[in-house]
Amino acid sequence: MLSKFDYYKPVSLEKATEYLNENSETKILAGGTDLLISLQKNKERCKHILDIKAIPELNRFTYTEGRGYFIGAAITVNQISEEKLLREKYPAISQGADALGSYQVRNRATMVGNICNASPGADLAAPLLVYDAKVHIASSEGIRATDLCDFFTGVKKTILKPKDLVIGISIPDVERGDRSVYLRKSRIKGADLCNVAIALRINPENKLSIALGAVSTIPMRLFELERKIAERELTPELGDWLAAEIKTYINPRRDSIRSSPEYRYLITGVLAKRGLLKLIDKEGA
């Protein structure tokens, strides 16, 4: 590792944003499962490390009736996996958490880190997108919130500025009868990055939401496709139409080492249909 850095672990949000304001070339450390790889491979350099795990607000993991979940930036992926109520209410999010990395990595990696790293195939992105998650961002100027669907701007790029610190993600509450599923295709079972990831959700009013990962430069919510689906009836027969239609919304890259674009086009359709059928099956269950 060529970076020479000092280490600061503040216990208040004010101290953290102040530090970010005063020290350029600071990297924010939560789980470290992405940051420490790029630092050790010298892909990234920094002069300061700001460990955010001791800030109380960032350790918040709460559910409020009518308002939903707040998941702080220090909450690990396994903490999310282990949360029973979240699994009941937001199955796609728990399934995304189960799929991320390996068990050891999930003990360190955080949900917010997964989002901030902004990999197109981030396992938690698509599930959060279908639940209209909001990202809460702190800086010395105050706290603001932005919709997750406006958060990603490119491969590993987000709207975050160098002095921003994400404090957590909020997910609106869901009503009884809301159901969702997260499906992914990877080369091997066990720990592997995905070739295609899809999250589908049907709310009690029978509105379908769809988000995709690993098939474009950013994880994306397919609002336009959702509008087209809203004009149709949610029946098993819709599956074939969806499998064909969804391919026009993706743009997989040609030089991927994991799979060819042709394969990704095919699998996206397969997973979309499979997901829809699974959700229709669960109706009334």
Place this chain on the structure above:
Amino acid sequence: MCDHEVKTNCFEYIDSQMPPVPLELNVNGESIYELIDPAMTLLDFLRVSLKLFGTKEGCREGECGACTVIMNGRAVPSCLILAIEAQGADIITVEGLSKNGELSILQQEFIKEDGLQCGFCTPGMLMSAKALLDRNPNPTVDEVKEAIAGNLCRCTGYKSIINAILSAAKREREALSNG
């Protein structure tokens, strides 16, 4: 693999020369206080400073699981943790498994079931398995597979390792019920 433009060996620990910071933690039941390099990983701290060579260095990117240790009860990749992040933590490495010179039940079962050949993945496998049995004394085959999915083995084959973990779980449960 290093960045092509920077040919420095990523795998070799080089002191960053930054002012040392105090680290206090517990490793295998022993309290340790040392001044350390803030840019040192927990893996380097265990191997370079404490000379605990049981914990192995494989990929240094959290893929292979060879560096797995137990930190505050959870299996973690020590290559992706700064040593200073382990401030106040309880760490168990493979050296902490045997008691008074006697191998743990889990280690004995690895030997009995031929759960190792070259042995490089074994410390990581053992730590992932111990963390699993500590939280779930009666795991299913699938739960065992999930727990060690992040531990790569290139020679033994996973079957004997899974058998070793399952029979250790059984023996540990029996030992517990026999008081």
